[in-house]
Amino acid sequence: MAFRTPDQIATAAVNAGVVKANLSPGRMLAGGILGGAYIAFAGLLGVVVTAGMPVSSWGNLSTLFFGAVFSTGLILVVIAGSELVTGNMALLPLALTSRRTTGGRVALSLVLVTLGNLIGALLVAYLFAVKTGVIGSAHSPAGSGGALTFAKLAAVAEGKAVTESDVAIFLRAVGCNWLVCLAVWMAYAAEDIAGKILAIFFPIMAFVALGFDHVVANMFFLPAAMFANVSGIGIGNVVRNLVLAFCGNLAGGGLFVAGFYWFLYLRGQARPTTPEGVQSTPIPDERSKGGQDAAGPR
Numbered sequence: 001m002a003f004r005t006p007d008q009i010a011t012a013a014v015n016a017g018v019v020k021a022n023l024s025p026g027r028m029l030a031g032g033i034l035g036g037a038y039i040a041f042a043g044l045l046g047v048v049v050t051a052g053m054p055v056s057s058w059g060n061l062s063t064l065f066f067g068a069v070f071s072t073g074l075i076l077v078v079i080a081g082s083e084l085v086t087g088n089m090a091l092l093p094l095a096l097t098s099r100r101t102t103g104g105r106v107a108l109s110l111v112l113v114t115l116g117n118l119i120g121a122l123l124v125a126y127l128f129a130v131k132t133g134v135i136g137s138a139h140s141p142a143g144s145g146g147a148l149t150f151a152k153l154a155a156v157a158e159g160k161a162v163t164e165s166d167v168a169i170f171l172r173a174v175g176c177n178w179l180v181c182l183a184v185w186m187a188y189a190a191e192d193i194a195g196k197i198l199a200i201f202f203p204i205m206a207f208v209a210l211g212f213d214h215v216v217a218n219m220f221f222l223p224a225a226m227f228a229n230v231s232g233i234g235i236g237n238v239v240r241n242l243v244l245a246f247c248g249n250l251a252g253g254g255l256f257v258a259g260f261y262w263f264l265y266l267r268g269q270a271r272p273t274t275p276e277g278v279q280s281t282p283i284p285d286e287r288s289k290g291g292q293d294a295a296g297p298r
Contacts, residue, residue: 002191010094010265012188017095020088021105028109031083032116038082039117040124040220042073044134046208047156051148060209067208070217071201074180078187078196085113085246086216089253090181097262098269114215114246121219129220130227137228150228157225159211160218161237166244169213173248174256176212179203180249181257215245 004012023031046066053062077084092109095101129135135153136146164172186199207214222238 003195004189004191006189006261007265009185009188010261013091013185013261014094014098014100014266016188017088017091017093018100020083020091020109021095021101023083023109025108025112028083028112029116031081032085032113033120033123034080034082034116035077035084035113036117036120036122036216036219037124038076038080038120039073039084039214039216040121041128042070042076043217043220044124044129044224045072046070047152048134048149051145051152063209063211064205067205068201070208071204073217074183074200074204075197078184078200079193083109083113083116084216085110085117086177086180086214086249086253087184088113089177089250090184090257093254093258094262094266097258098266117216118219121216122223125220125224126227129224135224135228138230150230153221153225153228154230156221157230157233160213161222161225161233161241164213164241166240169241169244170248170251172211172213173215173245174252175210176207176214176245177249177252178256179207179212180214181253185257185261213241213245213248215242215249218242218245 020028046069049069050062050066053065055062074084074087076082077087088109092101092106096103096106133146134149136144136148136150138150140146140150160169180203183200183203186203187196190196190199218241222233222241225233226235226238
Protein backbone atom coordinates (compact mmCIF):
# COMPACT_ATOMS: atom_id res chain seq x y z
CA MET A 1 0.00 0.00 0.00
CA ALA A 2 1.54 3.29 -1.11
CA PHE A 3 1.82 6.03 1.48
CA ARG A 4 3.42 9.40 2.09
CA THR A 5 6.01 10.01 4.79
CA PRO A 6 5.34 12.74 7.39
CA ASP A 7 7.42 15.36 5.54
CA GLN A 8 5.52 14.59 2.34
CA ILE A 9 2.22 14.80 4.23
CA ALA A 10 3.24 18.28 5.39
CA THR A 11 3.78 19.41 1.81
CA ALA A 12 0.48 17.90 0.67
CA ALA A 13 -1.31 19.62 3.56
CA VAL A 14 0.16 23.00 2.62
CA ASN A 15 -0.93 22.53 -0.97
CA ALA A 16 -4.45 21.60 0.17
CA GLY A 17 -4.56 24.66 2.40
CA VAL A 18 -3.66 26.85 -0.56
CA VAL A 19 -6.46 25.33 -2.62
CA LYS A 20 -8.96 25.95 0.16
CA ALA A 21 -7.83 29.54 0.61
CA ASN A 22 -8.25 30.14 -3.13
CA LEU A 23 -11.79 28.78 -3.41
CA SER A 24 -14.42 31.31 -4.39
CA PRO A 25 -16.73 32.45 -1.57
CA GLY A 26 -19.61 30.56 -3.15
CA ARG A 27 -17.66 27.30 -3.15
CA MET A 28 -16.53 27.84 0.43
CA LEU A 29 -20.16 28.26 1.52
CA ALA A 30 -21.56 25.41 -0.59
CA GLY A 31 -18.81 23.03 0.47
CA GLY A 32 -19.42 24.04 4.08
CA ILE A 33 -23.13 23.24 3.81
CA LEU A 34 -22.29 19.74 2.61
CA GLY A 35 -19.66 19.26 5.31
CA GLY A 36 -22.05 20.33 8.06
CA ALA A 37 -24.75 18.02 6.74
CA TYR A 38 -22.37 15.02 6.57
CA ILE A 39 -21.27 15.52 10.18
CA ALA A 40 -24.89 15.97 11.26
CA PHE A 41 -25.94 12.74 9.52
CA ALA A 42 -23.15 10.96 11.37
CA GLY A 43 -24.32 12.47 14.66
CA LEU A 44 -27.88 11.36 14.00
CA LEU A 45 -26.64 7.88 13.16
CA GLY A 46 -24.69 7.75 16.41
CA VAL A 47 -27.77 8.73 18.44
CA VAL A 48 -29.94 6.08 16.77
CA VAL A 49 -27.35 3.29 17.04
CA THR A 50 -26.56 3.86 20.73
CA ALA A 51 -30.06 4.71 21.98
CA GLY A 52 -31.21 2.15 24.51
CA MET A 53 -27.70 1.17 25.65
CA PRO A 54 -27.85 2.07 29.36
CA VAL A 55 -24.62 2.72 31.23
CA SER A 56 -25.70 0.20 33.84
CA SER A 57 -25.48 -2.57 31.24
CA TRP A 58 -22.95 -1.28 28.72
CA GLY A 59 -20.69 0.95 30.77
CA ASN A 60 -18.78 3.28 28.45
CA LEU A 61 -18.91 0.88 25.50
CA SER A 62 -21.81 2.84 24.02
CA THR A 63 -19.43 5.77 23.43
CA LEU A 64 -17.13 3.42 21.50
CA PHE A 65 -20.00 2.38 19.23
CA PHE A 66 -21.04 6.02 18.87
CA GLY A 67 -17.51 6.96 17.81
CA ALA A 68 -17.28 4.08 15.36
CA VAL A 69 -20.38 5.13 13.44
CA PHE A 70 -19.66 8.85 13.82
CA SER A 71 -16.46 8.39 11.79
CA THR A 72 -18.82 8.12 8.81
CA GLY A 73 -19.05 11.92 8.86
CA LEU A 74 -15.39 12.69 8.21
CA ILE A 75 -15.15 9.79 5.77
CA LEU A 76 -17.91 11.44 3.71
CA VAL A 77 -16.20 14.83 3.98
CA VAL A 78 -12.87 13.44 2.78
CA ILE A 79 -13.95 10.92 0.16
CA ALA A 80 -17.02 12.67 -1.28
CA GLY A 81 -15.52 16.14 -0.96
CA SER A 82 -16.75 19.10 1.07
CA GLU A 83 -15.48 21.75 3.48
CA LEU A 84 -15.20 21.26 7.24
CA VAL A 85 -14.00 24.14 9.37
CA THR A 86 -12.29 21.93 11.94
CA GLY A 87 -10.00 20.31 9.38
CA ASN A 88 -9.37 23.69 7.77
CA MET A 89 -8.18 24.97 11.16
CA ALA A 90 -4.97 23.01 10.53
CA LEU A 91 -4.64 23.23 6.74
CA LEU A 92 -5.14 26.99 6.39
CA PRO A 93 -2.58 27.96 9.07
CA LEU A 94 -0.06 25.68 7.37
CA ALA A 95 -0.59 27.52 4.09
CA LEU A 96 -0.34 30.87 5.91
CA THR A 97 2.84 30.09 7.85
CA SER A 98 4.39 28.76 4.64
CA ARG A 99 3.60 32.13 3.02
CA ARG A 100 1.39 30.57 0.37
CA THR A 101 -1.75 32.56 1.22
CA THR A 102 -2.85 35.63 3.16
CA GLY A 103 -4.52 36.18 6.51
CA GLY A 104 -7.52 37.69 4.77
CA ARG A 105 -8.15 34.56 2.71
CA VAL A 106 -7.74 32.37 5.81
CA ALA A 107 -10.26 34.48 7.74
CA LEU A 108 -12.72 34.49 4.83
CA SER A 109 -12.56 30.71 4.55
CA LEU A 110 -13.02 30.13 8.28
CA VAL A 111 -16.03 32.46 8.41
CA LEU A 112 -17.82 31.16 5.30
CA VAL A 113 -17.11 27.49 5.93
CA THR A 114 -18.29 27.83 9.54
CA LEU A 115 -21.49 29.49 8.32
CA GLY A 116 -21.97 26.75 5.73
CA ASN A 117 -21.36 24.02 8.32
CA LEU A 118 -23.99 25.61 10.57
CA ILE A 119 -26.55 25.78 7.76
CA GLY A 120 -25.96 22.14 6.79
CA ALA A 121 -26.15 20.92 10.38
CA LEU A 122 -29.36 22.87 11.05
CA LEU A 123 -30.99 21.48 7.91
CA VAL A 124 -30.32 17.91 9.00
CA ALA A 125 -31.31 18.62 12.60
CA TYR A 126 -34.66 20.12 11.66
CA LEU A 127 -35.68 18.29 8.49
CA PHE A 128 -34.14 14.83 8.86
CA ALA A 129 -33.97 14.37 12.62
CA VAL A 130 -36.99 16.17 14.07
CA LYS A 131 -39.52 16.54 11.24
CA THR A 132 -39.06 12.93 10.10
CA GLY A 133 -39.60 11.66 13.64
CA VAL A 134 -36.31 9.78 13.60
CA ILE A 135 -35.19 11.49 16.80
CA GLY A 136 -38.51 10.89 18.55
CA SER A 137 -40.12 13.29 21.01
CA ALA A 138 -41.04 13.71 24.64
CA HIS A 139 -44.44 12.25 23.75
CA SER A 140 -43.11 9.03 22.18
CA PRO A 141 -44.54 5.89 23.86
CA ALA A 142 -42.34 4.60 26.68
CA GLY A 143 -39.94 1.94 25.49
CA SER A 144 -40.42 2.79 21.81
CA GLY A 145 -37.59 3.60 19.44
CA GLY A 146 -38.64 7.25 19.41
CA ALA A 147 -38.50 7.45 23.21
CA LEU A 148 -35.04 5.87 23.27
CA THR A 149 -33.57 8.18 20.63
CA PHE A 150 -35.12 11.24 22.27
CA ALA A 151 -33.64 10.26 25.63
CA LYS A 152 -30.22 9.73 24.05
CA LEU A 153 -30.27 13.11 22.30
CA ALA A 154 -31.40 14.79 25.52
CA ALA A 155 -28.55 13.19 27.44
CA VAL A 156 -25.96 14.25 24.87
CA ALA A 157 -27.29 17.81 24.63
CA GLU A 158 -27.63 18.29 28.38
CA GLY A 159 -24.10 17.03 28.94
CA LYS A 160 -22.62 19.46 26.42
CA ALA A 161 -24.85 22.51 26.95
CA VAL A 162 -25.61 22.37 30.67
CA THR A 163 -23.30 20.07 32.62
CA GLU A 164 -19.89 20.94 31.14
CA SER A 165 -18.11 24.01 32.53
CA ASP A 166 -16.60 26.64 30.25
CA VAL A 167 -13.09 25.35 30.91
CA ALA A 168 -14.17 21.76 30.26
CA ILE A 169 -15.80 22.66 26.93
CA PHE A 170 -12.70 24.53 25.78
CA LEU A 171 -10.25 21.80 26.78
CA ARG A 172 -12.44 19.03 25.37
CA ALA A 173 -12.60 20.98 22.11
CA VAL A 174 -8.79 21.31 22.04
CA GLY A 175 -8.41 17.55 22.44
CA CYS A 176 -11.14 16.90 19.89
CA ASN A 177 -9.60 18.84 17.06
CA TRP A 178 -6.11 17.62 17.79
CA LEU A 179 -7.48 14.15 16.99
CA VAL A 180 -9.72 15.28 14.12
CA CYS A 181 -6.86 17.11 12.41
CA LEU A 182 -4.62 14.09 12.93
CA ALA A 183 -7.26 12.05 11.10
CA VAL A 184 -7.13 14.52 8.20
CA TRP A 185 -3.33 14.61 8.38
CA MET A 186 -3.02 10.83 8.22
CA ALA A 187 -5.59 10.65 5.41
CA TYR A 188 -3.01 12.53 3.32
CA ALA A 189 -0.56 9.70 3.98
CA ALA A 190 -2.78 7.23 2.13
CA GLU A 191 -3.05 7.16 -1.64
CA ASP A 192 -6.11 4.91 -1.88
CA ILE A 193 -9.62 5.10 -0.45
CA ALA A 194 -9.25 2.14 1.91
CA GLY A 195 -6.15 3.67 3.44
CA LYS A 196 -7.85 7.03 3.92
CA ILE A 197 -10.84 5.43 5.64
CA LEU A 198 -8.59 3.45 7.96
CA ALA A 199 -6.58 6.56 8.81
CA ILE A 200 -9.75 8.49 9.64
CA PHE A 201 -11.56 5.85 11.67
CA PHE A 202 -9.46 5.51 14.82
CA PRO A 203 -8.84 9.18 15.71
CA ILE A 204 -12.52 10.01 15.18
CA MET A 205 -13.66 7.01 17.20
CA ALA A 206 -11.24 8.09 19.93
CA PHE A 207 -12.43 11.70 20.27
CA VAL A 208 -16.08 10.66 20.47
CA ALA A 209 -15.40 7.86 22.96
CA LEU A 210 -13.51 10.37 25.12
CA GLY A 211 -16.48 12.75 25.14
CA PHE A 212 -14.67 15.64 23.46
CA ASP A 213 -16.44 18.60 21.84
CA HIS A 214 -16.56 19.10 18.07
CA VAL A 215 -18.11 22.44 17.12
CA VAL A 216 -19.79 21.17 13.94
CA ALA A 217 -21.18 18.06 15.64
CA ASN A 218 -22.55 20.32 18.37
CA MET A 219 -24.17 22.45 15.66
CA PHE A 220 -26.34 19.38 15.15
CA PHE A 221 -26.83 17.96 18.65
CA LEU A 222 -27.76 21.18 20.45
CA PRO A 223 -30.13 22.73 17.87
CA ALA A 224 -31.74 19.31 17.35
CA ALA A 225 -32.43 19.21 21.09
CA MET A 226 -33.96 22.69 20.89
CA PHE A 227 -36.10 21.75 17.88
CA ALA A 228 -37.25 18.60 19.71
CA ASN A 229 -38.12 20.67 22.82
CA VAL A 230 -35.65 19.01 25.16
CA SER A 231 -36.20 20.66 28.53
CA GLY A 232 -33.49 23.05 29.77
CA ILE A 233 -31.77 23.63 26.40
CA GLY A 234 -32.01 27.26 25.28
CA ILE A 235 -30.31 29.46 22.73
CA GLY A 236 -27.94 30.81 25.38
CA ASN A 237 -26.71 27.29 26.16
CA VAL A 238 -26.18 26.58 22.48
CA VAL A 239 -24.28 29.79 21.70
CA ARG A 240 -22.05 29.40 24.78
CA ASN A 241 -21.06 25.87 23.80
CA LEU A 242 -20.47 26.66 20.13
CA VAL A 243 -18.28 29.70 20.84
CA LEU A 244 -16.12 27.85 23.36
CA ALA A 245 -15.94 24.73 21.19
CA PHE A 246 -14.93 26.79 18.15
CA CYS A 247 -12.12 28.48 20.08
CA GLY A 248 -10.91 25.18 21.52
CA ASN A 249 -11.06 23.45 18.14
CA LEU A 250 -9.04 26.30 16.61
CA ALA A 251 -6.39 25.96 19.30
CA GLY A 252 -6.25 22.18 18.94
CA GLY A 253 -5.90 22.12 15.17
CA GLY A 254 -3.88 25.31 14.80
CA LEU A 255 -1.35 24.65 17.58
CA PHE A 256 -0.99 20.92 18.06
CA VAL A 257 -1.21 19.88 14.40
CA ALA A 258 -0.42 22.90 12.19
CA GLY A 259 2.00 24.44 14.66
CA PHE A 260 4.01 21.39 15.62
CA TYR A 261 4.17 19.86 12.15
CA TRP A 262 5.14 23.21 10.63
CA PHE A 263 8.01 23.34 13.14
CA LEU A 264 9.04 19.74 12.43
CA TYR A 265 8.86 19.67 8.62
CA LEU A 266 8.21 23.11 7.11
CA ARG A 267 10.10 25.64 9.21
CA GLY A 268 12.73 27.41 7.14
CA GLN A 269 11.25 26.43 3.78
CA ALA A 270 10.47 29.52 1.71
CA ARG A 271 7.82 27.89 -0.47
CA PRO A 272 7.10 24.17 0.05
CA THR A 273 6.40 22.17 -3.08
CA THR A 274 5.52 18.54 -3.59
CA PRO A 275 8.63 16.32 -3.43
CA GLU A 276 9.70 14.65 -6.64
CA GLY A 277 7.97 11.35 -7.22
CA VAL A 278 4.96 12.14 -5.06
CA GLN A 279 1.70 12.56 -6.92
CA SER A 280 0.35 16.08 -6.64
CA THR A 281 -2.63 18.08 -7.77
CA PRO A 282 -2.29 21.52 -9.31
CA ILE A 283 -2.94 24.55 -7.15
CA PRO A 284 -5.62 26.57 -8.95
CA ASP A 285 -6.70 30.09 -8.21
CA GLU A 286 -10.33 30.81 -7.37
CA ARG A 287 -11.24 31.05 -11.05
CA SER A 288 -10.06 27.52 -11.78
CA LYS A 289 -12.87 25.08 -12.46
CA GLY A 290 -10.99 22.26 -10.76
CA GLY A 291 -10.41 23.99 -7.43
CA GLN A 292 -13.03 22.11 -5.40
CA ASP A 293 -11.94 18.67 -6.53
CA ALA A 294 -8.24 19.38 -6.10
CA ALA A 295 -8.49 20.14 -2.42
CA GLY A 296 -8.36 16.56 -1.25
CA PRO A 297 -9.12 15.61 2.37
CA ARG A 298 -10.67 18.21 4.61
